[in-house]
Amino acid sequence: MSRRSYDESDVRVRPNRRGSRPRTKDRPAHEDAVEALVTAVDRGRYTTLLGEGTADERVVTAMKARELGRKGIVVGDRVGLVGDLQGGPDHLARIVRQHERRSVLRRTADDTDPVERIIVANVDQLVVVTALANPEPRPRMIDRCLVAAYDAGLEPILVLTKADLVDPTPLVEAYAPLGARCIATSTLSDTEVLAGASPEDVLARTTGLDELRDALTGQVSVMVGHSGVGKSTLVNLLVPDAMRATGHVNDHTGRGRHTSTSAIALRLPDASGWVVDTPGVRSFGLAHVRLDRIVALFPDLEPGTADCPRGCTHDEEECGLDAWVASGQAGPAGVARLDSLRRLLRARSAGEDT
Ligand SMILES: Nc1nc2c(ncn2[C@@H]2O[C@H](COP(=O)(O)OP(=O)(O)OP(=O)(O)O)[C@@H](O)[C@H]2O)c(=O)[nH]1
Numbered sequence: 001m002s003r004r005s006y007d008e009s010d011v012r013v014r015p016n017r018r019g020s021r022p023r024t025k026d027r028p029a030h031e032d033a034v035e036a037l038v039t040a041v042d043r044g045r046y047t048t049l050l051g052e053g054t055a056d057e058r059v060v061t062a063m064k065a066r067e068l069g070r071k072g073i074v075v076g077d078r079v080g081l082v083g084d085l086q087g088g089p090d091h092l093a094r095i096v097r098q099h100e101r102r103s104v105l106r107r108t109a110d111d112t113d114p115v116e117r118i119i120v121a122n123v124d125q126l127v128v129v130t131a132l133a134n135p136e137p138r139p140r141m142i143d144r145c146l147v148a149a150y151d152a153g154l155e156p157i158l159v160l161t162k163a164d165l166v167d168p169t170p171l172v173e174a175y176a177p178l179g180a181r182c183i184a185t186s187t188l189s190d191t192e193v194l195a196g197a198s199p200e201d202v203l204a205r206t207t208g209l210d211e212l213r214d215a216l217t218g219q220v221s222v223m224v225g226h227s228g229v230g231k232s233t234l235v236n237l238l239v240p241d242a243m244r245a246t247g248h249v250n251d252h253t254g255r256g257r258h259t260s261t262s263a264i265a266l267r268l269p270d271a272s273g274w275v276v277d278t279p280g281v282r283s284f285g286l287a288h289v290r291l292d293r294i295v296a297l298f299p300d301l302e303p304g305t306a307d308c309p310r311g312c313t314h315d316e317e318e319c320g321l322d323a324w325v326a327s328g329q330a331g332p333a334g335v336a337r338l339d340s341l342r343r344l345l346r347a348r349s350a351g352e353d354t
């Protein structure tokens, strides 16, 4: 069973039969709709930013107009608003239109789940946040995220946190041949902060942040990562106003207890881009990626399929990938990447005819 842990838009993976598609025709009655950006979704309430970058910019809460039916609206969507556009807590506008999306990041609960969730729309980059230790890196999860990024046409960035605990070099060397940008970061742990480190100490002891900031500038990026990898810590350093809850709960104020349950778009200082923070993602099901496309989403392995027999499943004895990896052409992580590919192919094909 798929668990609904947070607001994501659910869509059936299987193509709709004719006639069951939601109608998308724009309604002339809403020619006056004003464009806004959805920055958060919480139980049917949409936080939007209207007039982004103008003197008239304001946060407007909205609900979905009934005529949009089951059309999922997610963080990052550009929507048309009508009604009460004043903004503020007592005013509620209506979303009457969803503008065409330039990208969507999807996932399914597992590899056979027919319900795909759209995590976020209209982003350029997928930032995969992994700790070098505590918790241990999970290369197969990284590989899944990379497949999702390539499939969605997003630029992947691998952020390796807690570089103060473990040398990032082996992981950087493993992933650099794929063309994924790797950035190692380190900062003070909560314990050190509680022991009296000042914000200046934290910044002085933080590494990799400028490089990350640089990679995010001018882009819309979505950050995914397992709980505890230090994602909120990074978001708070990047967007000081964000106050994202980090692992530690302050006993006196209870601050840090409001763990995030849904994605939220945060603007980088000086309007230099957006980061979408997502709740800790434990799995990244890929039921929506076509089985025969998966190998193409492993760019370090794909050239090795040239010697495969016709119709090769890439999980059979005659597969050319074993020789390709053995010859070192897939780089130092080749063996692990091939193992990752094959596990993914098996997990996906297990669900093929369900
Ligand atoms: N040693 C070390 N600890 C870090 C670093 N970054 C974060 N931490 C610690 O790791 C723990 C988890 O950090 P969070 O930022 O809360 O992790 P998260 O990924 O947001 O996890 P959730 O809040 O559960 O989603 C905290 O105790 C942080 O202080 C780092 O660079 N080095």
Ligand SMILES: [Zn+2]
Pocket: 305, 308, 309, 312, 313, 314, 315, 318, 319, 320, 321
């Ligand atoms: Zn093959």
